[in-house]
Amino acid sequence: MRTVTVVGASLSGLYAARELRAQGFDGRLVIIGEEPHAPYDRPPLSKDFLTGRTEEAQLALTDTEETEGLGAEWLLGVRARGLDARGRTVLLGDGRTVATDGVVIATGASARRLPGDRLAGVHTLRTLDDARGLREDLGRGTRRIVVIGGGFIGAETASSCAALGHSVTVLEAAALPLVPQLGAEMAAACAALHRRGGVELIIGTGVAGLRGTVAVTGVELSDGRTLPADIVIVGIGATPNTAWLAGSTVALRDGVLCDDGCATALPQVVAVGDVARVGGSRAEHWTSATEQPRVAVANLLAGRTTRTLRSVPYFWSDQYGSRVQFAGRRRDGDTVRIAEGELTGGELTGGAPPDGGFLALYEREGRTTAVLSVDRPRPFMRARRELVREEGQVSSGAA
Template identity: 65%
Template structure:
């Protein structure tokens, strides 16, 4: 294997940071460069839709508790931070990354950690329409919610949309959530449990409208309302669009890497080029023993993939697969939702604790052929974590 003199991590994200940590933990002592399009050091994104929006602190004071590094760790990482810089192309033949401003960065190894960017509606967007992905996005939304807004419309009832709606309701605002699907979160939770979780909106005082799309965003200079496909118009001072994300791969076109709603990798985060790995929201990993690939948009996956990718990058091939059980959580309307595993259509649900019908917490397990495949908990953190550990140790049905 050719010695790796320089490794460049493209994306100053959670996944990128953990890859950098993994490289140093594995003994890599060469040049380490971290390129980030934002001007911020890596920070924690989950609070952006929750306590950051509802908090009373001054958002102008910097990253504060969101920061994932401190000066001592940054000194130990001994990385060059190129922040406010965008990667524009990867020339694998020349071993270079072309950056905004015309600079070319010579590198021997690459960690792709560019994450994802919010999808938008194919409609004119007047002022007052927001997406939420970055700290700067959250800062703008936070200011808008405190600038006399009374009515908020959230488009999309996925986890980000639901969390933003919950935060807006906590601020005392009139909130309506619009979801094009007949019921939100069915692909993740299945219809039965999705219906239960959808009930949290009513519990929190939010109106949930399902089964209708958005035809237009009303307003001239500023948004005044949302026109639905069925003709209704919802008055709005602030609109938040949460209709999913798309992986940031445009800069990789022409690189020779396989792009398919993400960067195609093997089961160890390694691309077709052994000196290029991908982690986090942008990585689409092969599932061993199947013909499937999976791209996980979860905090835990981004964190854990970094160490695996770093080991395989230094080894020059996949010597360790990424096989962690999928896990995510969401805080909505005072309830914590936790999910782990790989539910698929046809799996049945069995309630282990509590009663979803009474509006309280519960613990459920998904099963197929007598084997547990996934777990869902609402306000059951300790028993859920025990069940999660059991799932991680248990064999999964073939083809998972």
């Protein structure tokens, strides 16, 4: 390959560029980014950046020395609008084209929106520009804030808003936030963090609409109630950025379809990060975005799948002064055992984590399948390493 184009100046896109150079590619490297910003770290956006403890300069993932060392052509502030895989050309929104021999798709995902969310005071939180706008809005005095969605982004944003002294309510349409990831009992324990942080959590009720003409004034619930709101933050998940691939020969289904090595059906195209559906699932987590590029680039340069990704899923979330960490693959029917710490009684079934936190093990047929920790980082890391070791034995056929 003489030219490789990375579409997406994201965390995974940057890691792919690094891997290309590390694995010996010395040809032309083009990095295309829809945002005008160089690659930046997204996790702090809902936490330290929102509260003012971190500024923009500290979010940067590269410095001048590394940028020059990569020897890449950076095309920032321009979106990709098409891929002609047969002609090996990336089409850009400004009319330009980039001829290329290989493509790394790293276009990430965009925040899902609600009808009417163009009202002033309604925010999503996915990009640096999103975080800038929300931070500015939060700085205009104490506000009544409604966060729609109790997932990780919603919980982290609610935590930051509460820390800034705002009145915060979190709405979750499901019976509990994070049940698919954690199961009902442990989801209840983590949901109790909201109450401990002074945030009201309303569960089992959907949103019927937003109130307001120019600016939002309230959130209408499906049960007929209306919550007054000066700011509404919509955190209801993300949609993979694949619209630019419509009409190409790249297979799409809730992301770019890839095998276990991040390779598409086209030998010159791989995908990484939030946009990639690898081996049947799409993982929107920092660790996936940093682990996938090594395998993807190796397969791209080989022209076929020579390596596959074997990793234990891992994610973490900082909220209300606690760190929540999870690793493994939980399935319905797994039993949960509290290995360290305890749960205290609470309003939500399952109790609440005490200040000391806890470590919970998910088990199936005598084997640990996943581990959850609240404020027990060292025991968690030991349990995570054991999970990785056991998975390696299973995948190799060992007992």
